[in-house]
Amino acid sequence: MIRFDYKRPDAVDAAVAAGSERNAAFLAGGTNLVDLMKENVARPLEVVDINRLPLGDITEIDGGGLRLGALATNNDTAYHPIVQQHYPLLASAILAGASPQLRNAATNGGNINQRTRCYYFYDVDTPCTKRNREERCGAIGGVNRIHAILGASDKCIATHPSDMAVALAALDAEVRVTGIGGERVIPIGEYHRLPGDEPWRDNTLKPGELVTAIDLPAEHFTTNYTYLKLRDRLSYAFAIVSVAVAMRLEEGKIADVRVALGGVAHKPWRNAPAEDLLIGEAPGVEAFATAARAITEGAVGQGDNDFKIPLARKAIVRALGQAAAGTPQSQTDKRIA
Structure with missing residues (x-):
């Protein structure tokens, strides 16, 4: 780990000013940043500890929505009665x-900003365009079982690791950020980026911008929903494929549905036109399979991860069935319903 300067501001403006310095990094729970620093993947010259900032509340907002403070922990959020x-x-x-233990330390802002768990990104002795812009993507033609099948480029096939961000994508959340130029609000679907020609940019934050809160809309999906996560082991593992479904039924027909995928792209993946295919349809395997094929249209495997394409389609069908039946996947008994 390299030497770095450390600051601990008490106000958002001071934190933003410090974070705008060259090669600065914000530190909240540190469950991802500290690991990256230990591995010499992240090498900030200045660490800005934001834990004194007043960003830990979860509050109702006008219109019936909910504001999740960026420094509220994942566990406090998951177990909050309104959530x-x-x-x-x-x-x-x-x-x-x-x-x-990690959820007790990890924060909401940190969760959506966590970086990929690509093997090549974490191993500084291997090529990776996310670490070094002049290098190639080692996963292309290499070991790529966990890598992207959608939205990838010839520069990067890494996937975004967050489970929380996938659900936020299905819920149409908004991310509030503050920077030198003031505050702005970013729809969650525009917050994370596909790799394109700049895979080192994970999101659309400007230098020094700080996530202050995540806003959830007033629309609730309390009955017909599910989060289905397929992984190599049943706990403490990142998704090979995950599916978040939020659905509303009226008179036995699908009136609204959102389907977001995790583990398949550089960002949580949604395909709104494909979702629209289900509107007005009665829930059923045939309709779900048609939507699954549309949602994954254009999926391309890299060899080791070819299996993800049929797996994703089957997972979408299963998740849509769980949501339609009102039998969401249990995160305690993790056997797939």
């Missing part, structure tokens, strides 16, 4: 991730 009552999809996704 459990009105946003159970989000609670389920958070509880599907990491361990209780």
Whole structure:
């Protein structure tokens, strides 16, 4: 680990000013950043500890939505009574991730900003365009079992690791950020980036911008929802494929549905036109399979991860069935319903 300067501001403006310095990094729970620093993957010259900032509250907002403070922990969020009552999809996704100990330290802002778990990104002795812009993507033509099948580029096939972000994508959340130029609000679907020609950029934050809160809309999906996570082991493992579904039924027909995938792309993956294929349809395997094929249209495997394409389609069908039946996947008894 290299030497670095350390600052601990008490106000958001001071934190933003410090974070705008060259090669600065914000530190909250540190469950990802500290690991990256230990491995010499992240080498900030200045660490800005934001834990004194007043960003830890979870509060109701005008219009019936909910504001999640960026420094509220994942566990406090998942077990918050309003989240459990009105946003159970989000609670389920958070509880599907990491361990209780990590969730007690990890923050909401840190969760959506965590970096890929690509083997090549973590190993500084291997090529990776996310670490070094001049290098190639070692996963292309290498070991790529966990890598992207959607939205990848010839520069990077890494996937985003967050479970929480997948649920937020299905719920149409918004991310509030503050920077030198003031505050702005970013729809969650525009927050994370596909790799394109700049895979080192995970999101659309400007230098020095700080996530202050995540806003959930007033629309609730309390009955017909699920978060289905498929992984190599049943606990403390990142998704090979995950599916968040939020659905509303009226008179036996699908009136609204959102389907977000995790573990398959550089960002939580949604395909709104494919979701629209289900509107007005009666829930059923045939309709779900048609939507699954549309949602994964354009999927390309890299060899080791070819299996993800049929797996993702089957997972979408299963998750849509769980949501339609009102039998969401349990994160305690993790056998697939």
